[in-house]
Amino acid sequence: MPTRTSGDGSASGDGSGGVRDRCERAARRLLGLDELRPGQLDAMTSLAEGRDTLVVMPTGSGKSAVYQVPALVLPGPTLIVSPLIALQRDQVEALRRQRHDEKATSVDASTPAGRRAATFEALRAGETEFLFCAPEQLARPDVVRELAEAGISLMVVDEAHCVSAWGHDFRPDYLRLGAAAEAIGRPVIAALTATAAPPVREEIVERLGMRDPLQIVRGFDRPNITLSVRRELSDPADALVAAVLEQPSPGIVYTATRRRTTELAGRLAEAGLRAEAYHAGLRRAERDAAHGRFMAGELDVVVATSAFGMGIDKPDVRYVFHSEIPGSLDAYYQEIGRAGRDGDPAEALLFYRPEDLALQRFFTGALPDAETLEQVARAVADAGGGKGKGGVERKVLCERVGLSARRLTTLLDLLQRSGAVCLEARRVTPVAGGPGPAEAAARARELAERHREIERTRHEMMRRYAETLDCRRRFLLAYFGEDLGEPCGHCDTCRAGTAREPARGEGPFPVHAQVEHATWGPGEVIRRDEDRLTVLFEEAGYRELLLETVVDQRILRETGSR
Template sequence: MPADPLQILKTVYGYEAFRGAQGEVVGHVMAGRNAFVVMPTGGGKSLCYQIPALARPGMGLIVSPLIALMADQVAALAQAGVRAAALNSDLPGEERRDLWRAIETGDLDLLYVAPETLLRGDTLSRLQRQPLSLIAIDEAHCLSQWGHDFRPSYRQLDCLVEAFPETPRMALTATADEPTRAEILAHLTIDETDAFIAGFDRPNIHYAIAEKDNPRAQLKAFLKRHPGESGIVYCLSKRKTEETAAWLRTEGYDALAYHAGLDKAEREANQLRFQHGEAVVMVATIAFGMGIDKPDVRFVAHLDLPSSIEAYYQETGRAGRDGLNAETLMLYGPEDIALRSRFIDESDAPDQRKRTERGKLDALLGLAETASCRRQVLLSYFGDACGPCGNCDTCLEPPKLFDGTVAAQKALSCIYRTGERFGQAYIVDVLLGATNERITRFGHDQVSTFGIGTEHDARMWRAILRQLIALRFVAVDLAGHGGLSIAPAGREFLREKAPLMLRVPPEPRARRGKVERKGQAASVVPQADQALFELLRQKRMEIARAQNVPPYVIFHDKTLVELAAARPTSRKAMAEVPGVGEAKLERYGPAFLSVIAENA
């Protein structure tokens, strides 16, 4: 293996130059320095540790959280001609012995290991006897006790500082706000001067957030824009996951369910089908998480509110890892806000943790309710910035605002006059002066707020109430069948009579995605190259099935797009296409050049 990082980049990975901060990070680690790297998903974090691990003397040790993620990385490296392996609890005895022989004879370039395996038995002491080029801790946010993916075993990795004092340490993540970043640096004894914060923007992702209207109709309209493409649909509960997957199958989609309640064999089989397929929709809880290294996920939908902006960023970030256009949609309603609040209030966490979690929920609701660019709000949470992006729903269809001061006063007054125990639909009926048996029976056709809201229709009042819940002016009692009550902030608003601007909800046509959007995944391949791109995909799938590996470890979609555009006629010309390294050119060049020659 050559010792020059740029030569490795070209010969192994097929790229002419580093992107963004990659070159700076690689040079820093080549000099034997520690590094903390925050880089958006799809930004090339793995090259930041793989290349110096290959260029420096010794074996690279990579700590990674999930077996599936390690298997994916190892398979992709093997295709590129790199000697990589994963040490985990699933390895049979003979394979484990063979792997240790390869480690001890220096026949391995990179070793992936889960933190639990690394810290178990004599693994650490055996590795101390081997020369290591570096230690990289991937998904480093897992060690933060405030993070959404906290893994207790990650907290014990500080022992690596003492066990390998002369070996460069790297911590890498795509998801870390400022407190989390500070915690990682302190815990792994990495100096602030060794930090590389490369930004959080994913410009290829279209962000959209909408009020739940008819969630299945909204999801169906969203998926229609992604025929023949892979994606993820996140749900909060196991039951909803299975019901949604079953419904999607009746709609003609190759949909699978994934959640922690499934037995291990079924979970693994479903994940394998998702990784190896090109048009599989995975309907999942957050149990389907960090093990997703599939670069051609073209969409991510949330049918329920995530727990925080970090979780939202991490989950949506599984789309478009290859840098091609991808689309996201999050649906939420008052019941989601109330449920998330209830999770926090009923948890056994100390008060400080609860306050932190409420703050994170408030930040997410701020993102959901913003009238400005979603990307600006999202990035500002992580201390990053951008101009209006032109690739989110609020940029493409700016929401209208109105002075909602009086409307909010009427809604809060109606909640108060009816006893602070009825749900949203009932409050809306009273405001609109609906005459029904229930309202008459409770005598609420006689209260002063009966019929005072006829200037708005029911859809508008639902949107107003949803925003008041998001602002914490109104509390929802889930245990009491969704009864609304005035929260302390709502009482202060009534006392102060401060002006309040609210959003006008979009028309149903726009909410259900029938408006043409910039940056859709449908435009990934120019029309002139579409037919050849599909033939190249077919050839890739044929090769992948023969080897029983995911198609994307052969070539990423992005490389196929480049091949379809460049239409190389020789091995030399194909070697110039980004993503075609020497090993892949030798192995697959003839097959793909043949497809191009026959269909150019």
């Protein structure tokens, strides 16, 4: 179940005043931050005291400062794992402009061998404080070896939701990071993200191997963004173009497919707007050029798949529209959060057709077949002689089973969770006394089936958001574990007068109550309306239950409160 997160300004709590004061002084002296935002100092203090820390804060709320200050307090250099090379370079330049002398640099696949060697030499010599790299770099034995020798004191995982298979931008390369942290000497871990629902936060902690982490969750509410949904009976292209023309520029339109980006960008260009398409199928140079023009104010609108937006911090985006329903509220919140970062009014409009949900269910993907899982488990077991020793290099294993590194990483993660294999930065070893290949494959398949069922509940929550007549902002915040209390007053349902006041008075199963279901197991109430409950179950995902049925048939047992 989701653990209790910090929301009251307390960090470690025991004699941390000295460290806290040092962090506050360092923030003022080195970064010029005279006033810290809520949660920043708690996170800084926690990390500076050597405690793993998960920070969930909106983009623009100062997550970079959260790691920069303790990095300068802790001895030893800092490693920042970031998913986008362009974002890494932006962060390096920003650090170099700061008023301290510590050097920041990055390494990626295009870094020449000579410069790479010089970078790691400077890191070992203490001449470089901040090193940025993509998660793929930590699959390289030479990089892991260099980082271990450098004595990394703080490992920062940016966009940490990418660690989670629950997350809206799951990347298997992130699954290696827990093993990589151990291989480089297990520094303090800081996990940063702008959005993570409770199950995503728990999976981040588990997969990174975080130890008793402080969780700081702040500021999901973005009251300057107006939330609206338009239900459509046919293709909403005409309505979307008309709606875009009514908005001030710039803006972003998200679509579900690459073909749709080109189609809508063409329609918007014909209407007189400076519009371009963006998706992962374009050449890198084309994507970079579109990104650069958008950031420079040379485009009115970008029509994009979910490939566009991570790491973009353009403050004046006035709207984010969706031409189809996204697969989850996690993805939706992340994408609409790119609007209105300057604090001025912005619009988030979703065009909704129920049939579009079928496309999102398709994107959930097929289950891995048991035969392939057993083949991988057997190859690992054979390499270890069946005794849990030795193991096999990941690259060699790819060749033996004939799978891509990306696909293999996903299957190995399932097999590790089934108790059959142990994943290290470079090698995979069988677990002594673990299940045999056939049993491991069956367990892994069961885990995958459970995950797919949970994904379906996330699709259902997205559908409920699109169809609710209640306050949309309350619904969205409840999904992330925050209780707004009152209707917001300015989403489309509030303006239409359909939003209801929240349930009042004493009653069973309040928000954050811990409950137990005979079939679905333990869970937590995340929303309580007059006639129904929404419960997040550990093993069954999000479920909506009629309160009368719950009470009359006693299908839930309250076990405590968070």
